[in-house]
Each structure stands twice: as C-alpha cells, then as structure tokens.
Amino acid sequence: MTEQMRAWTFSQRGRAQDVLTLGSIPKPTITSPDQVLIKVACTSLFSSYKAIMALLPVSAGQKRIPEAEFSGEIVEYGENVREELKVPGLAVFGLTLPMEPKTDLLRFMRNPNGTLTEYVVVRQNLIVAKPANMSLEAASGMAGIGATAVQFADAAKLNTGDYVLVNGGSGAVGMLLLQLLKKIVGPEGKVVATCSGSKKDVVLQYADEAIDYRAHAPVHTYLAQEYGTRKFDAIIDAGCTQELYDHSPDYLNEGKRFLDMSAKHPIGRGWQYSDLLPLIANQMKNNFWPTLLGGVPRKYIFISGTPDYKTLQKIRELIEDGTFKGTIDSVYGMDEVIQAYDRFSGPDARGRVVVDVRRDRLHA
C-alpha cells in the first residue's frame, strides 16, 4: 500500500480559510536523479499565495497543496545531487516552485506540490543547506521572499551613501529589503520606509526613518516636502501605491529607478479577478506612456522575483554574515492552519506567520 502523509489541500479556488482541508494523500517519491526527498519542518505563509488560491483555477478532481517556501531535512537523494546534500538529516531551506525558465510567469500554476505537508520532493537547485545561525522556523521564509529582496536590491543599483525608499517596509519582502539595503548604502546612506504607525518600531530596527503612511497621507506630498531637495536614488514599491510613481519626479533623482513588485491586495475581503485590472492598466501606463506625451519621466521597472541556485546561495551567505535576520510574527501547529491564515490575512502580523508541520496545537 502507498505510504500516506498529512497535507492541507484545496480542490477549488477561494479564500484559504474556506477551501483548505486537512487530510491524507500519498507520500511523494523521488523520480529523477537530481531530486531530493525532504521531511518538511516549517513553511512560512506567502502573501502572493492568497491571490493564487483565490484566482487560479484548479482542474477537476485535482487536490493542490498550497504554499512554496519551506525548511526541513533531507531524507533521501538521487545519485546526481551535489555532494554537500548527500547527508540524511541535513537541515535545508528552499522552495518547491519550478525556477526555470525565468520567464515562466505561470510557475505557481505549474507547481503541483506545495509545502503545507509532511514531505516534498524538490530538484537539488531549489534547496541550500540551512546556516546554523538561523532557526528552522525563520529559514522557512527565506528562499522565495529572500530571492525577491536580493533581486530588487540588485536592480536598484545603489552605492554607498545613496538614499533609498521602500514603500511597505514592514511586510515580508520589505523587512528583508531594509536589512540588505542598509548594508549596501552604509551609515552615510539613508534607508527610509513606509508602514502602519503600529509597526514603526519593527521597521526602525533596520531603517533610518519610518513614515506612517496613514498619518502622512498622501505620502507623495509628504515625500515631496521632506525629500524634494535631497532626492532618493531608488524607490522600491512593496506597498503597491501607483500615486507614488505618478509623483516620483518630486523626490526621485533623474535617471534613477522606480521598482514595482505587485498589484494592490484587497483589504477586508478575498481576491477577485477585477482586482487585477488596475495592475494591468498601471503596467500599460507606466511602461508605454511616452514622457513626451505626459508620461512620468522616471524609469519604471516591474520585477517578478525568480529564485535560482545562485540567489539561494547569496541568501545563505547573507544569513551567515548576519545581514538577513528571521522576522517571525507567530508559529502555528499543523492543525491550526486556518488560524494561521486568519492571522496572516489580518493587519497585525509583525513578521512572517509560520506553520510548523511537525507539530499540532502550538497556539492553543
């Protein structure tokens, strides 16, 4: 009889809390020599997955496991995996998304097996050894979000002494970005972040200034006043605020980059297809409206973070040298996934919401 494992699955699209059920499914096995079987320890909930679960259709009869990032330990490996991974019990972190080709925007859809389960099979280039100075809980949120932070920081093309703004600095990507950007611009540079007023203390652990986006609404007016003379050398938008780009010449230096990462998440309700329309409209406007005809005279770039082996190694180094620190809000047990999504969907989480799939009733 096929060995079974516990897994949260969904068979129709919708809000996680409405469509997920906990059950037993067959445990996966290695089917090619470059794969590794991992016993999952923890998975960190991933903001983009809320949209994926709500919007991407599920084929009839299919049971999909959500989420993508994980930490865990090696159980079995194929003969072609790199030597450092041929160690049963080795602690690793990674993600289950296919990573190539880089242009594959449907990779979430093509991901058959998520990580809210006890075992995953992944290709060797999707995992790296976990550094000893980070817990399994924190490492479970580093591969996907970390890759996004590393690739946005690279694309910002910053130097020592530069000024950079992160809109949405209190989020999962934002907090890692702040940690990395401060290292890049150094003490003479300045890292400024926007966030809710209640999260300013978390943000100020890494940023030089935290701007409460409600108290200073509209933020673009505040930025024009405060940074109209010494403008920013890059802006990274993790808070999805189109007006920030529209007004960016007031506070972003000429020739510098505005880097965008997402569509605005709906507040207080689940995703609907119509929520994608502003994203599409803004992409068209920001990319194709010529400056000569009134388009914004600043370089706009939308990036889809794409983890690859090189980036995962870089993340490992940044953990080892203390740049990347884990930012955990809370840890839930395997039987508390609905509570975990409630916390994750609310406004109060201060860091990553983690599910420890090895244990039950952690939060009771």
Ligand SMILES: NC(=O)c1ccc[n+]([C@@H]2O[C@H](COP(=O)([O-])OP(=O)(O)OC[C@H]3O[C@@H](n4cnc5c(N)ncnc54)[C@H](OP(=O)(O)O)[C@@H]3O)[C@@H](O)[C@H]2O)c1
């Ligand atoms: N392109 C990519 O490769 C990529 C990869 C990962 C994620 N994403 C997307 O990037 C975005 C950030 O991801 P995440 O995982 O960091 O999400 P997250 O943890 O939910 O963080 C969202 C951030 O947006 C802020 N925010 C909310 N409303 C805002 C407003 N009106 N003005 C300014 N900031 C506001 C939040 O601040 P408070 O919590 O303080 O209110 C928080 O800092 C999401 O939309 C996600 O889907 C894109």
